[in-house]
Amino acid sequence: MSASLYSVAHSLVAIVLTAIGSVLPSPLRQGITNAGLITALGVIVFAAILLIASMLNTIVLIWFERKLLGRFMDRRGAMHVGFAGLLQNFADGLKLMRKNTFRPDEADGLGFYLGPTAYMVTSLILFGILPVSTGWNSGVLPLSLLLALVVFSFAPLFIFISAWSSNNKYSLMGGMRSAAQMIAYEVPLLLSVVAVVVVSGSFDLNTIVAQQQNYWYWGPLFLALLVFVAAMLAEMERIPFDLPEAEAELVEGWNTEYGGMLFAFFMLSDYVRALVGSFLVVLLFLGGWTMPSWVPSAATSFPLAGIVWFMVKVYVVFAVFVWIRASLPRVRTDQLLRVGWNRMIPLALLSVVLAAGVVMVKCLPIFGCLPNLGI
Amino acid sequence: MTEEALTPQTSGQDNPVLWVVRPMATAARQFLKSLVRPSTIIYPFERLEDPKFREEVAVAAGKPIGVGAVWDNYRGVHALNIATCISCNLCSFSCPDLCIEMVTVPGGNPKHPKKCPQIDYGKCSYCGFCSDACPEGCLSMTTRYELSVTKRSEMVYSPEKLFEVFERKLPMNPIRLERPANEDAILLDAPLCIGCNACARDCPTQCITMVDIPKPETPPGAKAPRRIWKEPVVNDSDCVRCGTCISVCPKECLFWGTRA
Numbered sequence: 210m211s212a213s214l215y216s217v218a219h220s221l222v223a224i225v226l227t228a229i230g231s232v233l234p235s236p237l238r239q240g241i242t243n244a245g246l247i248t249a250l251g252v253i254v255f256a257a258i259l260l261i262a263s264m265l266n267t268i269v270l271i272w273f274e275r276k277l278l279g280r281f282m283d284r285r286g287a288m289h290v291g292f293a294g295l296l297q298n299f300a301d302g303l304k305l306m307r308k309n310t311f312r313p314d315e316a317d318g319l320g321f322y323l324g325p326t327a328y329m330v331t332s333l334i335l336f337g338i339l340p341v342s343t344g345w346n347s348g349v350l351p352l353s354l355l356l357a358l359v360v361f362s363f364a365p366l367f368i369f370i371s372a373w374s375s376n377n378k379y380s381l382m383g384g385m386r387s388a389a390q391m392i393a394y395e396v397p398l399l400l401s402v403v404a405v406v407v408v409s410g411s412f413d414l415n416t417i418v419a420q421q422q423n424y425w426y427w428g429p430l431f432l433a434l435l436v437f438v439a440a441m442l443a444e445m446e447r448i449p450f451d452l453p454e455a456e457a458e459l460v461e462g463w464n465t466e467y468g469g470m471l472f473a474f475f476m477l478s479d480y481v482r483a484l485v486g487s488f489l490v491v492l493l494f495l496g497g498w499t500m501p502s503w504v505p506s507a508a509t510s511f512p513l514a515g516i517v518w519f520m521v522k523v524y525v526v527f528a529v530f531v532w533i534r535a536s537l538p539r540v541r542t543d544q545l546l547r548v549g550w551n552r553m554i555p556l557a558l559l560s561v562v563l564a565a566g567v568v569m570v571k572c573l574p575i576f577g578c579l580p581n582l583g584i
Numbered sequence: 585m586t587e588e589a590l591t592p593q594t595s596g597q598d599n600p601v602l603w604v605v606r607p608m609a610t611a612a613r614q615f616l617k618s619l620v621r622p623s624t625i626i627y628p629f630e631r632l633e634d635p636k637f638r639e640e641v642a643v644a645a646g647k648p649i650g651v652g653a654v655w656d657n658y659r660g661v662h663a664l665n666i667a668t669c670i671s672c673n674l675c676s677f678s679c680p681d682l683c684i685e686m687v688t689v690p691g692g693n694p695k696h697p698k699k700c701p702q703i704d705y706g707k708c709s710y711c712g713f714c715s716d717a718c719p720e721g722c723l724s725m726t727t728r729y730e731l732s733v734t735k736r737s738e739m740v741y742s743p744e745k746l747f748e749v750f751e752r753k754l755p756m757n758p759i760r761l762e763r764p765a766n767e768d769a770i771l772l773d774a775p776l777c778i779g780c781n782a783c784a785r786d787c788p789t790q791c792i793t794m795v796d797i798p799k800p801e802t803p804p805g806a807k808a809p810r811r812i813w814k815e816p817v818v819n820d821s822d823c824v825r826c827g828t829c830i831s832v833c834p835k836e837c838l839f840w841g842t843r844a
Binding site: 277279280281282283284285288532533535536537538 | 604607608610611612614615617618619622623624626
């Protein structure tokens with residue numbers, strides 16, 4: 210459909226370096242228009258574009274949540290900085306950057322700084338793994354779904370590290386809760402993904418999306434979608450499953466002792482993970498960047514059409530997450546565990562069986578090998 | 585879903601699906617309602633007394649009220665009409681907080697400078713006595729209530745600033761005390777008067793005229809009193825009972841009383 214982001218970055222670097230080299234003397238020109246240098250700089254520029262686009266999206270996502278939550282609560286949300294408060298979060302970020310980073314005396318230095326940094330990094334890696342549109346991601350990974358889920362589930366470890374090394378009872382309780390919560394949601398999450406993998410027959414997200422060209426998976430796999438969304442809410446630690454943070458009980462949960470930029474790391478990573486969770490829902494169940502057939506081809510062939518269509522879906526999914534946040538109260542740990550093990554795992558197993566049934570139906574001769582089930 | 589949401593909270597308590605569905609339906613209804621316009625107003629840019637809110641506010645208050653959200657007898661910032669002020673000092677006298685100071689404004693003559701009230705809103709208690717006392721109705725309280733400032737010195741409103749408030753034609757507090765017509769007249773203890781003209785000179789309404797009185801016959805050898813043979817006569821209908829004449833009288837021969 211369009212050139213990949215990496216080739217765009219590569220040719221951009223090549224053009225700039227050639228332009229610089231043309232005004233330089235010959236030996237320098239040889240050095241600066243070196244193919245290896247262009248490739249290396251191309252990777253860096255590619256990563257920078259990816260990072261900036263992701264960060265902008267994350268910050269806009271925070272604004273989106275604030276505005277939506279405001280409407281749910283009969284108020285307006287941020288209003289004054291920028292258009293409808295769009296720049297409010299940039300101002301907040303600037304404020305956090307200017308603040309002093311403070312470490313309690315009793316805290317363990319290594320863990321205290323490693324925790325938020327690793328949390329941020331593992332969250333940002335996900336943007337390199339998940340494809341947003343054809344050619345957007347860094348490459349075709351045959352097991353990209355598996356890799357994404359693995360990196361996604363690192364977070365409780367780093368939460369626990371930072372909570373333990375904060376040397377604060379509230380932080381520690383939050384970290385413990387985060388670890389306990391992981392036991393509840395991780396199994397049904399992976400089982401519901403198994404249903405998708407069974408139907409699509411691939412761990413590659415590009416393939417999974419391509420398979421949904423004719424029908425999105427949320428119709429046949431509705432049960433798996435329900436389990437996946439519930440488990441994803443727990444994975445993202447959003448209300449009603451924000452037990453580790455639980456600002457009504459534990460001061461600020463596991464990031465009680467953090468302030469300034471380290472707190473911003475946590476805050477930003479939370480929303481990065483919310484964005485990535487919405488990405489995964491769209492990729493696995495809502496057809497990714499595939500356009501409906503009624504969209505005219507003029508709109509489809511527009512270079513960024515796939516990304517725009519994908520992001521619209523992502524924001525709709527995130528709006529549902531916000532809706533849930535605005536409606537439901539926080540559950541207790543034992544309730545979460547009971548729901549996870551007594552309800553979600555059987556439902557996820559059932560959805561795997563249903564997925565196997567869908568595969569069988571697909572291959573029945575009367576339906577043809579790839580029936581159009583409709584959306 | 586709507587029927588479920590409308591049923592009493594006790595029914596369906598055992599159904600966990602309703603635990604999720606009912607609050608989400610409630611939230612969705614609230615969202616759709618406030619999507620058109622949330623209940624909050626953007627205060628410094630919108631005000632409840634704006635015409636577009638007027639009807640809504642009146643319904644919420646249960647009765648029609650004067651000026652949008654603000655009752656029309658609200659006691660807010662003063663408005664001062666400098667042109668009609670007669671410098672009578674009554675506002676300053678009546679102020680229980682001593683927040684009114686009479687300061688000179690242009691417009692008087694060098695001998696009798698024009699003085700108008702300057703109000704320190706850091707002290708003012710908004711009792712409204714000053715506007716009740718004002719005989720000319722030039723000092724009134726308006727419905728303006730926004731007084732936030734960043735410096736204490738900005739809380740002192742000079743007469744010019746109060747005149748700016750007046751020029752905005754804000755709604756004024758219409759409640760005004762009626763004063764009895766013939767009470768509290770200025771009476772004269774005639775034998776003490778020396779006819780010095782101080783009262784007539786300083787009267788802000790020019791209602792005191794000095795009239796000639798006959799010089800009494802003195803017996804030979806007795807010394808005639810040294811005085812000007814004139815006496816003040818107060819026009820009660822013009823007098824505003826400010827008491828300036830009493831305070832300037834050097835012989836303390838003027839006093840309050842009821843005229844027969």
